[in-house]
Amino acid sequence: MEAENKKRKWSLPHSYVLIFAIIILMAALTWIVPSGQFDRQEVTVDGMTKSAIVPGTYHTVPKSGENGNLRQGIPQILSAPMEGLINAADVVAFVLIVGGAFGIILQSGAVDRALLALARRLKNKGILVIPIAMVIFSLGGSTFGMSEETIPLYAIFISLMFALGFDSMTAILILFLGTQIGYVGSTTNPFSVLIAQGVAGVHGxxxxWLRFIEWIVFTGVSIAFTMWYAHRVKKHPEKSVVFKSDLLTRPLFLKEDSGEEVVFSVRDKLIVGGFVVTLGLIVWGILAKGWYMTEIGAVFFALGLFAGIVSKMNQREMAENFVKGCAEFIYAAVIIGLARGILVIAENGMIIDTILNSLANLLKGLPSYAFTTIMLLVHNVITFLVPSSSGEAALTMPVLAPLGDLVGINREAIVTAYQFGNGLTNLISPTGGVLLAGLAIARINFGQWIKVIIKLFAVLWIIAAVFAAISASVGM
Known part of the structure; x- marks a missing residue:
């Protein structure tokens, strides 16, 4: 019977397998879906020239003829991942360079010590730890895509929450909700907004300005919810959804906190200060100089070198930590290339414009708020299958960004709907590795997490739908 139950157990396939399956499906569609194309014209936006669809010019194209055989077969399927990686080389390189730089920065330990020193300094003020820590984590998620980097901090914050009279769920809310809500309200996150804008052809x-407002609202609501939850648990511990399990885990985590003073050295302050200056420089470069992935990657690389020098790493240690950082982000880098392979098949089969034309006819005439709400729902569904923010951007933006052109919705609104859909769904998705890691460390099951987060999720989703509609209405 046990063996039979194991056979019946179903789980989502690995993201790489899923994307390769979509490549096969896309190839099959090139045999079924009529091939066609729009006329295109060169337009200049912010000094950059790009190709844009001319609405109303769609026409079908024969499956075989002067364009060759448009039906994609096994040879094309097998070569699509390689071609996708080649086509996405700039984005892949950007992800690896930034990941390597953060490998050096995080290995210095300055970020960990800064957060821990701050938390312990506020220990006697209890609940004030929550807004300060969540602002820091949310800012990290919004600006540079902080996520997996918080995993080493879970044990520390669980211990701290127990010591302050809260529960283990409060630590999960501070760390996971804090960083993830930063993803929802992304401003300059290179693994979310910047990649999506790059793939969608949005420059600068x-x-x-609207993203900063969104970040403030999302972060404020999340902090208010977490503080309400923490206050309620401290006043009535038995109302905690993890009350019984915490009785068993509390002794384990409390003895992990030795109480020794955390030394936040001058070197640590220089590294953290350099990080803050770097974020300000990137914002200035984007707004004033039109910086893009090359310039932003160079700045992050310089920050990594600075952190290595200040922390007195030798040349071998810096190189090894850079490689470790790259390794942490290789999953995201490869998935971007694989996702681009889907686009390669669709482009070679000339079915993208056919799909766009059909969607445009279906959605034509809808008010902008209805269109962006549908896009938000679409990304909610896709994120369950492709939780990676960069992977989803690479997968969806090539199709949905031109769709916005056809129905008169600016591409930045398409990017906004994507970032909201991806970030919010990962709050409740069982396919997110960071969430499952945090819950496992805290000995919390997924059902308990859903019971706590689901009401907040509903509120945040409504706010996201409103902001997506505003993004469409204000234009670029």
Whole structure:
């Protein structure tokens, strides 16, 4: 019977397998879906020339003829991942360079010590730890994509929450909700907004001012919810959804906190200060100089070198930590290339414009708020299958960004709907590795997490739908 139950157990396939399956499906569609194309014209936006669809010019194209055989077969399927990686080389290189730089920065330990020193300094003020820590984590998620980097901090914050009279769930809310809500309200996150804008052809982060407002609102609501939850648990511990399990885990985590003073050295302050200066420089570069992935990657690389020098790493240690950092982000880098392979098949089969034309006819006439709400729902569904923010951007933006052109919705609104859909779904998705890691460390099951987060998720989703509609209405 046990063997039979194991056979019946179903789980989502690995993201790489899923994307390769979509490549096969896309190849099959090139045999079924009529091939066609729009006329295109060169347009200049912010000094950059790009190709844009001319609405109303769609026409079908024969499956075989002067364009060759448009039906994609086994040879094309097998070569699509390689071609996708080649086509996405700039984005892949950007992800690896930034990942390597953060490998050096995080290995210095300055970020960990800064957060821990701050938390312990506020220990006697209890609940004030929550807003300060969540602002820091949310800012990290919003600006540079902080996520997996918090995993080493879970044990520390669980211990601290127990010591302050809260529960283990409060630590998960501070760390996971804090960083993830930063993803939802991304401003300059290179693994979310910047990649999506790059793939969608949006230059210069034109709605950065609106993104800052979104980040403030999302973070404020999340902090208020977490503080309400923590206050309620401290006043009535038995109302905690993890009350019984915490009785068993509390002794384990409390003895992990030795109480020794954390030394936040001058070197640590220089590294953290350099990080803050770097973020300000990137915002200035985007707004004033039109920086893109090359320039932003160079700045992050310089920050990594600075952190290595200040922390007195030798040349071998810096190189090894850079490689470790790259390794942490290789999953995201490869998935971007694989996702681009889907686009390669669709482009070679000339079915993208056919799909766009059909969607445009279906959605034509809808008010902008209805369109962006549908896009938000679409990304909610896709994220369950492709939780990686960069992977989803690479997978969806080539199709949905031109769709916005056809129905008169600016591409920045398409990017906004994507970032909201991806970030919010990962709050409740069982396919997210960071969430499952945090819950496992705290000995919390997924059902308990859903019971706590689901009401907040509903509120945040409504706010996201409103902001997506605003993004569409204000233009670029």
């Amino acid at each position: 982060n034109p709605q950065l």
